[in-house]
Structures are given as structure tokens and as C-alpha cells.
Amino acid sequence: MxxxxxxxxxxxxxxxxxxxxxxxxxxxxxxxxxxxxxxxxxxxxxxxxxxxxxxxxxxxxxxxxxxxxxxxxxxxxxxxxxxxxxxxxxxxxxxxxxxxxxxxxxxxxxxxxxxxxxxxxxxxxxxxxxxxxxxxxxxxxxxxxxxxxxxxxxxxxxxxxxxxxxxxxxxxxxxxxxxxxxxxxxxxxxxxxxxxxxxxxxxxxxxxxxxxxxxxxxxxxxxxxxxxxxxxLTVAEFDRLVADQDSTGIVREAYARMTLDGSHKWNKGTVDEVDFSQLNLDIPVGGRVLDIGCGLGRHTIELAKRGYSVVGVDFVERFIHTAQENAAASGVEDKATFLKADARDLHLGEEFDAVVCLYDVIGSFPDDLDNRRIVEGVSRHLRPGGKVLLSVMNRGLVEAVATHKGDIHENLHVFAGLKPSLTMQQSGEIFNPEYMFFDPTTSLVYRKEQFTLGDDLPCQLIVRDRRYSKSDLESLCRECGIEPIWTRHVRRSHWHEDLPAHDSKAKELLMLGFKK
Incomplete structure (x- = not known):
């Protein structure tokens, strides 16, 4: 090389x-x-x-x-x-x-x-x-x-x-x-x-x-x-730019700069989501649950409150520290354990009764191999017959709303002209067509994300993430030893309702599966 x-x-x-x-x-x-x-x-x-x-x-x-x-x-x-x-x-x-x-x-x-x-x-x-x-x-x-x-x-x-x-x-x-x-x-x-x-x-x-x-x-x-x-901007410059930014740990940098406090939309509906998870995952009493991409630990802690032994992992150290503090404040530090780890290279040496991997963990990386490694890690840590609930961002909705789309290399002038946003940090509304470019060939969405709050320095990053169709997600899971039970297009915290793929509320694709 x-x-x-x-x-x-x-x-x-x-x-x-x-x-x-x-x-x-x-x-x-x-x-x-x-x-x-x-x-x-x-x-x-x-x-x-x-x-x-x-x-x-x-x-x-x-x-x-x-x-x-x-x-x-x-x-x-x-x-x-x-x-x-x-x-x-x-x-x-x-x-x-x-x-x-x-x-x-x-x-x-x-x-x-x-x-x-x-x-x-x-x-x-x-x-x-x-x-x-x-x-x-x-x-x-x-x-x-x-x-x-x-x-x-x-x-x-x-x-x-x-x-x-x-x-x-x-x-x-x-x-x-x-x-x-x-x-x-x-x-x-x-x-x-x-x-x-x-x-x-x-x-x-x-x-x-x-x-x-x-x-x-x-x-x-x-x-x-x-x-x-x-x-x-030339194609060579753009490819070099995103590769160099990737080498800095762009995904970790982007997520580390999110506030994810109680007011952030990604933190709404915790109790409803855990109610749904508990109903569908068939976790035995006192069972072991793994939460991959736990953030500040909201699902981990709520599951621990219900008597389960839960391990939450995330690759942002600040999130892990805050999650530990939140668990102690909730009185479940004996049931909720938090580890700093990269979901692409997760080897905990044990199998769990159930796994949850929710909210843009799979798909956070532009490289399909990276996202596959996350699913392989899910399978590796799930006991045979154990169930998993995972979600990704819905490609169908992107196809319906994107106004800037095509081959990214042929439209660099379009992407360069897009306005940067504070979407990830402030609202989590990452389907706003004003701020994104969609390449249907790669299923990648490109955005310029700015992060300006907190003590860290102002920063603008080019964020790329993968969006999935139902067939994309189910095929990936089957290849990794997970058999889908059902897959549905849903909105945040309303997981019981299966929406049309192009519905403006259907931002997530939620799948329940089990390990064969």
C-alpha cells in the first residue's frame, strides 16, 4: 500500500x-x-x-x-x-x-x-x-x-x-x-x-x-x-477528504458531539420502547440482555429496573461515564453494567438471552463491511433461540423525500452547495431533504453536520450513513445467522404499528429476529 x-x-x-x-x-x-x-x-x-x-x-x-x-x-x-x-x-x-x-x-x-x-x-x-x-x-x-x-x-x-x-x-x-x-x-x-x-x-x-x-x-x-x-471540488479531492475524515473516527466524533440529554428527540419514549421490547423478546426472569450502542443507557437502565441483568456498550467514553452515573442515580448499578467498546469488534466472551441494537447503530458506518461486523457481533453474543430487536434508518422514506440525489461523484457541486445543519445535535431529524444528498447506488446519505454546543470546539463534519430497505436488512441478518420473525416500518416509540415504507413518519425499519 x-x-x-x-x-x-x-x-x-x-x-x-x-x-x-x-x-x-x-x-x-x-x-x-x-x-x-x-x-x-x-x-x-x-x-x-x-x-x-x-x-x-x-x-x-x-x-x-x-x-x-x-x-x-x-x-x-x-x-x-x-x-x-x-x-x-x-x-x-x-x-x-x-x-x-x-x-x-x-x-x-x-x-x-x-x-x-x-x-x-x-x-x-x-x-x-x-x-x-x-x-x-x-x-x-x-x-x-x-x-x-x-x-x-x-x-x-x-x-x-x-x-x-x-x-x-x-x-x-x-x-x-x-x-x-x-x-x-x-x-x-x-x-x-x-x-x-x-x-x-x-x-x-x-x-x-x-x-x-x-x-x-x-x-x-x-x-x-x-x-x-x-x-x-474534484472527485479525487472529495474521496480523499471523506477517507481522511473517516480515519479520524468520524462516526465516533459525530456521536460524541451529540448532547443526547433528556430533551433530545432520540431520548423520547424510553418506557414505551422497553415495554415493547419486553413483550417481544421473551426474556426469562432475571435474564441477561446486551444493549449495543447504549448511548447514555436509557434502555439499559429501564431494563435493569425490571429485574434483568443488562450490559450496555458504546464507543463514546463520555456516554459510558454518564450512563454509569445515571444507573447509580436510578439505584440499578448492580444490574446495569457499562463498557466502552466498538460494536464492530465486540468480543465479550458470553452469550445473552436477548440483544437490542437500536437507533442508527447499524448503518452508522458508510462501509457495508463495518455494518456487517456489527450484525455479526449481535449474532455472536446471542444464545441459540435468543431474540434480537434491532433498528436501522429506512431507505424507503429517503427515496420518497430526497430532492438532492444521484451519483455523488457526478453531483459534487450539488453537495458542496448544501447548507450545513445542527440536526444530529439538536433534533435528530436526519430526514430533512434540505440538508441531505442521497446516492441510491450505495444507499448512502451525505450531510454536513455542525456541532457547536458544550465545551468542545465548534466543528463541521461530513457525515455519511447507510439506509436500508426491508430486503437489505433481512438478507444481512440471515447471512449472519439471525432469522427475521418480522420487519416493519415504524415511527419512534410506536413500534406496534407497521407503516408504509414511504410514510413520512416511517423513519425506522425495526426487525425482530432470533438466532438459528
């Missing part, structure tokens, strides 16, 4: 970065950023490696809205970016405060991928960085599909200055120099510029250089803005 395809990306809030991460970033910077030039005020540093201690890097991340994006090849850190997001009068601005790529991996598009995976197709007001590297400027332009234009930068110069005052300490007291022939800032960072001219020449083979020359101790002020017309 090409080593660039083995690169995995990871995001972490600045306040949560570990000492090991900081040490790795410091080592990469100190070994690969560059040399001090002959104009450095301290003669002892001239020609020496520019070094950055972890403590200094921590200062960059110790501001509101700061976070880090890291790229690993196998276990080795090969690139990272520190960013800070904040509000301006025009909207959210992302400022890259540090961007470093391992020398052996430069000019391979890793920096562009790192920024693209972080920003995706976000609708932020602006993105940019201060840098002495032409390759970093090109990475910015490639990631945003926009060109740095000194005229546009000058129009937004005041906003950039105000932002720097609040968030970027090494620039806040420095005047910007922006005119048609120059776009720079005096950071008094005397990094060696001896190769800058040749780097500019290499970076300018496809597009003319727009930011002008660079004086000693200065760095380019490179920014692009939302109103600038982006070039069209």
Missing part, C-alpha cells in the same frame, strides 16, 4: 492535548521546521535548528478555541497543525498558528490533507496562517480551493488584526504590510529564507505567486475568505 494511504488523522482540543502529543510535536518542529538565518539577533543561533519546547507550544493551545490536528504514518507523527477558531464580525475565522511537516513527507499533499480533513466543506468566514513557507500557503489554497488575494486580505485586514489581538500572541502587537506587491507581517522570526525563492518557483508552476517577496524576520500573511469563489 502507498504509504500516503496509511496516514491517519486525529483531532484533539488544545485543552486536552497530552504531554506525549506535545513532546512529539516539539520533536517534529525542532527537527524539521528549519534553520535560523544570518539576520537572527542572537549570533549563537545563526545557522542552527529552530527549536520549540513543548511548554511554548502549549501556550499556543492554551487559548479559547485552540485545537490540534495531527497526521500519523503508522505510529509516527509526520505532520501537525495548531489552529484557533474564533468569531469575527463576518463569522468564524480559523487561524493556523503552527504547521509542520516532516521533511521526508513534504510536497506530498499531506499538509493540504491535514487542513482539508480539519475544515472539510465548512462555511466559516475565513481560513489562514502566517508562514515563511510557500508550500504552507499552497496547502491552505488547496485545502480551501481558493487563492490568496492581497486585495481581499487588505479588505479584511482590520478583522484579522482584532482576531490576532485576542488569540494569536506572537502577532498581536505587529502591524500588517498589505498592498498589491506585498502581504507580510514582521514577526521577528528569523528563519532561513535562502531557499524561499526556489520554493516559490516550485510552488508557482501551476499558479502565479500572489503574496510578493519576503523580508528577513517577516512571514507571509496568507488568508482566504468564504465570499471568494472556490474552484470546483
Amino acid at each position: 502507498d504509504e500516503t494511504n496509511r496516514i491517519k488523522f486525529r483531532w484533539v482540543a488544545g485543552k486536552l492535548i497530552t504531554e506525549k502529543d506535545l513532546a512529539d510535536c516539539s520533536s517534529l518542529f525542532s527537527s524539521h521546521y528549519g534553520l535560523y538565518d544570518l539576520y537572527a539577533p542572537d549570533p549563537s543561533k545563526r545557522g542552527q535548528r529552530v527549536r520549540m519546547a513543548p511548554s511554548r507550544q502549549k501556550l499556543l493551545l492554551n487559548v479559547a478555541g485552540a485545537w490540534a490536528a495531527m497526521a500519523h504514518l503508522d505510529e509516527e507523527l509526520v505532520a501537525y497543525a495548531f489552529l484557533v477558531r474564533g468569531q469575527t464580525s463576518g463569522g468564524t475565522l480559523s487561524w493556523v498558528t503552527q504547521l509542520v511537516v516532516h521533511t521526508e513527507h513534504q510536497k506530498q499533499g499531506i499538509a493540504s490533507r491535514l487542513l482539508h480533513a480539519a475544515w472539510g466543506l465548512s462555511d466559516e468566514f475565513g481560513w489562514g496562517l502566517v508562514t515563511a513557507s510557500p508550500y504552507a500557503v499552497r496547502a491552505l489554497e488547496n485545502a480551501t480551493r481558493r487563492r490568496c488575494d492581497p486585495g481581499v486580505i487588505r479588505e479584511n485586514q482590520e478583522e484579522l488584526g482584532k482576531f490576532a489581538e485576542r488569540f494569536v500572541n506572537y502577532v498581536k502587537d505587529t502591524a500588517f504590510v498589505v498592498d498589491e506587491g506585498r502581504c507580510e507581517v514582521n514577526t521577528e522570526f528569523f528563519v532561513d529564507h535562502s531557499e524561499v525563492l526556489s520554493m516559490v518557483a516550485n510552488a508557482s508552476k501551476a499558479n502565479a505567486w500572489t503574496l510578493g517577496p519576503l523580508d528577513p524576520g517577516h512571514e507571509w500573511l496568507a488568508f482566504v475568505f468564504q465570499p471568494q469563489d472556490p474552484r470546483e
